[in-house]
Each structure stands twice: as structure tokens, then as C-alpha cells.
Amino acid sequence: MEKIPMTRAGYAALEAELKQLKSEERPAIIRAISEAREHGDLSENAEYHSAKEKQSFIEGRIKELEGVLGLAEVIDPASLSGPIKFGATVTLVDEETDEEKTWQIVGEYEADINNGLLNIKSPIARALIGKEEGDSVEVRTPGGEKSYEVLKVAYI
Numbered sequence: 001m002e003k004i005p006m007t008r009a010g011y012a013a014l015e016a017e018l019k020q021l022k023s024e025e026r027p028a029i030i031r032a033i034s035e036a037r038e039h040g041d042l043s044e045n046a047e048y049h050s051a052k053e054k055q056s057f058i059e060g061r062i063k064e065l066e067g068v069l070g071l072a073e074v075i076d077p078a079s080l081s082g083p084i085k086f087g088a089t090v091t092l093v094d095e096e097t098d099e100e101k102t103w104q105i106v107g108e109y110e111a112d113i114n115n116g117l118l119n120i121k122s123p124i125a126r127a128l129i130g131k132e133e134g135d136s137v138e139v140r141t142p143g144g145e146k147s148y149e150v151l152k153v154a155y156i
Helices: 010-035 046-071 123-128
Strands: 004-007 073-074 089-094 099-107 117-119 134-140 144-154
Touching: 004 010, 004 099, 010 046, 010 073, 046 073, 099 123, 117 123, 123 134, 123 144
Parallel strands: 004 073, 099 117
Antiparallel strands: 089 099, 089 144, 134 144
């Protein structure tokens, strides 16, 4: 199996989600199923079916998280340097609009573009890998061609 690169913060967040699912969500849904069973006929019991569906989702997510965490390779960005690679925090400027953006390149399970966490498998991250400060980057995105200049590369 291939290792899944992940930052320490991303690993901790997934670990916390797994703990919460196992210690809070799972027992709560078991109680909800038990209560719904007490209402009688299960074939027409919407509460029961809803609770069973939620239980299925929770159990699936637990299995997924356990698998991801088992394959995780935690990488500390602070120990890295040089050209852009996994873990880099990159500040770019859009060459057309002069808009600045800062992203950290992270693993796919911790990526959250709205919080500045860019999936390493995204078109922008793939185009940035190996670049350095001052380089110009052409990126083909679903929204069309974009051109960025790398202003800053940091490993924090």
C-alpha cells in the first residue's frame, strides 16, 4: 500500500474526528436505534431507518479514517527547505489581477481550500512543485488558464 503524506496538524485533526466518532457519535446512534426499535413495527419506522442509515455512514467513516491513519506518513514541514514541495506554504500573486493568495500544500485528506490548505494532487499544487521564489507558473484549472508568480516559499 502506498503511504499517504500528511502534516502533523492534518493527522491530529483526523485522529480527533475518529475519536469523536467512536466515543460520541457511535454510542449516540446505538441509543437512537434502540429507542426507535421500541416504537414497534420497523418496516414503517422512519426514525429507525434514518438512524440505521446514519449508523452506516458513521461506521463507513470510521473504517475510512482508520485506513487513512494507518497509511499516513506524517511529514513535518518545518524540517524541509528548498523548492516548493509537500508542506510548503506558498504565497502567489495572480499575474492578471495582482491578487495575492497563500496556500499550504497538504495531503488530500486534510485539504480545505477555504482554509488555505491546498490538495497536493490539485492542478495548482502539481504546477507549483519544484518552483522557487520569483518563478512564474502557468496553471490549467477547470476555470481556464491562470498565471501566477511565486512571491514566497516557507516551511513552517
